[in-house]
Amino acid sequence: MTHVAPVALGAFAPVSRLDTALADLVVDKPTLVLDIDRVEYQYHQLKQGLGAADIHYAVKANPTREIIERLVAIGSHFDAASRAEIELCLSQGAAPEHISFGNTVKKPADIAFAHQAGIGVFAADAEQELEKIAAHAPGAQVYIRVLVENSLADWPLSRKFGCRADMVGGLLDRAVALGLKPVGLSFHVGSQTRQADMWSGVLDAVSDIWHRARAAGHDLDLLNIGGGFPAFYGERIDGPATYAARVMELVRARFGDVPRVMAEPGRGLVAEAGAILAEVLLVSRKSASEMHRWVYLDIGRFSGLAETEGEAIRYQFVSPRDGDEVGPCVMAGPSCDSADVLYEKRPVMLPLTLAAGDRIVIRNAGAYTSSYSSVGFNGFPPLEVVVL
Structure with missing residues (x-):
């Protein structure tokens, strides 16, 4: 974990202590940032x-x-x-x-x-x-x-x-x-x-x-x-x-x-106190005529987003390309498990310009993320936690 120059997050303008920290923090793996x-x-x-x-x-x-x-x-x-x-x-x-x-x-x-x-x-x-x-x-x-x-x-x-x-x-x-x-x-x-x-x-x-x-x-x-x-x-x-x-x-x-x-x-106390910094690994389509893109993140069901099971909890995503035209996406995690799909029945609307390497902020993710994160399924690291 290193602190470096601020990273531009587009529409994600710093408006709170947590937002400011997210804008200033560079990480090399999925990281939950908590504002106590x-x-x-x-x-x-x-x-x-x-x-x-x-x-x-x-x-x-x-x-x-x-x-x-x-x-x-x-x-x-x-x-x-x-x-x-x-x-x-x-x-x-x-x-x-x-x-x-x-x-x-x-x-x-x-x-x-x-x-x-x-x-x-x-x-x-x-x-x-x-x-x-x-x-x-x-x-x-x-x-x-x-x-x-x-x-x-x-x-x-x-x-x-x-x-x-x-x-x-x-x-x-x-x-x-x-x-x-x-x-x-x-x-x-x-x-x-x-x-x-x-x-x-x-x-x-x-x-x-x-x-x-x-x-x-x-x-x-x-x-x-x-x-x-x-x-x-x-x-x-x-x-x-x-x-x-x-x-x-x-x-x-x-x-x-x-x-x-x-x-x-539980959720009502801590969910809105945390956000996850993640990264887009791949944006693809399954065929030339496929309506939905697939967006793969470096975090999935087994590394903190278990509550996407049944698509019950609908996380909010912010990217540096917010403001661009959007389209429906199927979202998935990085693991080699076919169950590691986050949202498919109700696709997520994300910018059409989204690309591999883009940063993604997952808002209000302070509840049931670090506690559900695995010890390292598929070799992917468990969710890092940074406390402000």
Whole structure:
């Protein structure tokens, strides 16, 4: 990594600290540039809207040490999915009571580690998971994750996590029998839920389960509303404070004055704080009559852009040739895997003058890029990270 004279990026005129850094930075491999100040800004905006709800940053979105360090300093709590994420948060000064073990599938040894480290809140969605927690974290608080089936998110998180409504009561009862403290419910409305009102159907379903559980005698006082807070990928979204305030309005209308509300933003905290510098490797056509060009980048699904799976997340691209006439492109990564195609069903509009060697900036790429990057599939390097 070297710092040299500024690189002209055409229409990409520096308008912020991140933009200025991108214009001044020359790299020889795909590089994610992060502005930690922007992470802090997003945190305060979300906190303003969420009010008394505790933000538990979803560490999996971007586990860069400097992000965790800054969030600890400004009072964030954390949602950890593994022992390594717990260790990371603790190493940066997070208090154990500010960390929840939110993965519903955990190794017994990791449950024991978390319990010994002082972690007191665990997620579960199955009887066997409750039994593991009871054996290795006796007396712990648990919340039951509910399966969401009517998500309107761009990336629904259905089936793998959570249990259906008819199982929740039995799991709460089982937790009590095992000596655990069942304190609440959790759910995830789905990643990139672009409008706050899209939460309504999910909240209706979960609130029905919540009130039935309380009527059955379970003194629930914790509601974990998960993530879903969006980032900008080309379609209009509300600002984070406005969005979060509306979500809380919808929550209060259905659940009343819940003593403890947890929110687990990941994308909404870090996506817009990062951009990737990449390079065009090849522009080609498959035949002389082919309508779409193929644009190959030096970054693909296996080196950071895994969220192009299903073309759910639509990254925004900036090049030094912006302003020239544009045409549709199929975008692909550099690897020798035929699955390494980013956008084909909905081609990307890019300048017709785009050529090999041109720089590409991938905007709002701070979430689920460095954490998804492989260790070096096909010999291509994992995504480099530069922190401002």
